[in-house]
Amino acid sequence: MRIFEVYKNQKNLEKGHVALKYRDSVVTYEDLASYIDKYAAYFQSIGVKKGDKVAISSPNCPEFIYSYLGASKAGAIVIPLNMMLTLQEIGYIVRESGANTIVIHPDIFQKLDKSNLSSLNIKNLVVLNEDFKSTVLKQGKPYEVDIAAEDICTYLYTSGTTGNPKGAMLTHNNLISDVIALDEASNLGPSDNFLCVLPMFHSFSWTVNILLALYLGSTITIKDSFMPKDIYNTLMNEGITVFCGVPSMFAVLVRMAKKGELKTLKLGISGGAPLPLEVHKRFEEIFGYQIIEGYGLSEASPVAILNPLEPDAVRKVGSIGIPLPGIQAKVVDEDDKEVPVGEVGELVIKGPIVMVGYHNMPEETAKTLRNGWLHTGDLARQDEDGYFYIVDRLKDLIIVGGYNVYPREVEEAIYQHPAVQDVAVIGVGDKLKGEDIKAYIVLKEGESLTKQELQKFLQERLASYKIPKIYEFVAELPKTPTGKILKKLLK
Template sequence: MKIYEFFEKNAGLKDHVAIKFKGETITYGDLPKYVNSYAAYLQSLGVKKGDKVILSMPNCPEFVFSYLGSAKAGAVTIPLNLMYTMEEIQYVVKESEADTIVVHPVVLKNVDISAFGKLNLKNIVVLSDDTKKKIMEHDDFKQVEIDDDEVCTYLYTSGTTGKPKGAMLTHRNFEADVVAMDEISDLGPDDNFLCVLPLFHSFSWTVNVLFALYLGSTVTIKDNFMPKDTLETLLNEDITVFCGVPSIFAFLIRMVEKGQFKALRLAISGGAPLAPEVQRGFEEKFNFPLVEGYGLSEAAPVAMLNPLGVDEIRKPGSIGLPLPCNEAKIVDEYNNEVPVGEVGELILKGSNIMVGYHNMPEETEKVLRNGWLHTGDVAKKDEDGYYYIVDRLKDMIILGGFNVYPREVEEALMEHPAVREAAVIGVGDKYKGEEVKAFIVLEDGMTADRKELQNFLHDKLAKYKIPKIFEFVNELPKSPTGKVLKKLLK
């Protein structure tokens, strides 16, 4: 099944709302017309099978129409991170060999259209009201033969270790991920997903859009996360499923009273590690699941989830169990599987795993070895088969010959009542090689100092793991999905 066919299987729900956005509704009966018109319009511009189409737009229905329309025309769709600079955009355009870009007018408030004009693109489509009307006049879509194993998307990774890499994903990769999530859930047409995370991010696109449309659910789209608006929507618009990042759930614990959520029945956390105390606090207060999962762009992106059912076991601090489409192992540096409870690198195998990085055979060979995706994440597995991320291999601090995993230190710090957020990095030390440094965001109205936090950690961590350097800050730099940008801290 191709990604643009996910919603087509719900043709019997023609009067059921597929997308809600700022008072506008698009039904499952309406959706094919929008997708076909966008596909036909791109064809009229000369876009053909195998061409690359970049999308630069905030959350909106047109993002969905453009993405699915581009895929239906046989093109490879490339969603662009809205935080990219023009230099980064130029890199993606050149590396992907794209010749078409679809731009929302909102983007042009921050980037002059003339800058896009210098990118040697064949087509620059600005989705003005007039252009949107013109697009919907196209009803002459010409069917394209597309195989499920053909690449439909390049997802450019964050590039924390160099230039972004374009993970090449097929229709089958997305289908495997979505079908696997359906197998472990009881969600369906009666559900309403609230989408506030950016759609250019794979977590939001796969779960909030592809999964929801596959189920026949409603997707309520917000152009971004605004705390007050998000809160009012969750309380008043019959939202049943909400995907967020850990900081959003910590916010909801503080701002929502017990019993206020009337319809919400499932929350899914991704994008960054979920602190165990946030999960416990959320579930104890609201009495429905807050489920932590794990994924990466190379896996389309969801690879693991804690069980979704109210009565099923979710383990705080765990990323859960592999999806039915995945196998997982923890291996040592020699690729040997390690015993239960020991740490090693998490590797994955399954039908949702990318085919490789665009134009980067050497990088592809590094991560795809013997059919397994090497994630670069340090993890462990318990006796029940639940997995736990310990840290990123590249974030590990080596202090006088000892390994320190920042996430372990961060989670210990987060147990202090005055600490809202913590980020730990290694900084150079001429005697030990590296020293442990913690950046701390305190709860409003609360105080703590270096000595107090060090004493607090005394019974929780080995002495060498306790940060020697503390910096108290008002906020931590984050990506649009809430992941702390440690390269900026460094």
């Protein structure tokens, strides 16, 4: 199966069964199939061929889904772009991936510097405006392209320790295998209604909220932003049964919710960052069941480990759960030998969900996929029942509201300021977002710099969620004799 066929699994749906709800519009599964064909035909009409790269920058909307699946059906490799990236960051991904087509939402297009956009040397710039939509509706059937399940269908760019994003190359089979494993682990189906408020460019949202829901024949209720009152009203009044979010969303939800109000909600799945115990407990008090925690990463399509979804299954608070069906996981030492139960080591994963490798990064690929296992870079332990627990991270990853931020990337941006001599970036605890970013800064002799000035400087270089919220100007940073900054002391 290829991802643009994912909805065909449900062949016995009643005619008119709703696939998507967005604002005041309703899209049936018949409509969805037609739109995917029309978008595929449109991409073919502008010269998109098999293996071409199509980047998409859009908030949550039906057009994101049509563009992604339509481009895939035309044979393209899709590159979903984080909407919060600056044009400088987008430029790196476009050039590194070789994308020659960009699909962009008009709200985003209006905010971009058009002169800088032209420097990307894009062959096709597709703006999802009304003129485009009327053109698409005139399209017929696309011509068939020979696309195998093992063909690469997407590059998911994830921040790297070098400061430059890495493009995890995933096949159709990688993503479909993850969907099938999630289906086998759940008891969901066509009667379910998924609330999709997590951004579709995020791998967790795309696989669970979109591909899994379509595979099941479920309905997807789409929201383009997390406005607490609006989301709560949607959960109360729109028959939502499944809500996938990051911990900060659940933290807001439990503050607003009262017992008995959200009668249809039967499953809450949290990902992107560790869920605070306090939020876990409060959710269970209100709803009578636990939030399901799991674990994933872009390189694994992304969900690899999950607490069981069956209502009567054993779920362990603080644990990320057990591997999905068909997925293997273990904890290893520095020599890649499995450690005894209860001991801490690196979490590694194997299975059909694991990426082919990183685009144009053979050394990084060999290091990450050595010995046939995906090395996650996360420290974990496993208990006697086979449940896994994330203990810490080998890398200095900071997770802000579900988004991954690598300190090195932030540090390099700060180093670009002429007044900065030295910098170290760490993550600090935040009750709502899980973590926030703190920068320790040493200024050059005779220089002055304020927090406000530095934040303004960084706005052109980093996505907003990567910009530190806390700054401490210090005389010097603690270092080893070889000059390495001792971040442990700062933490």
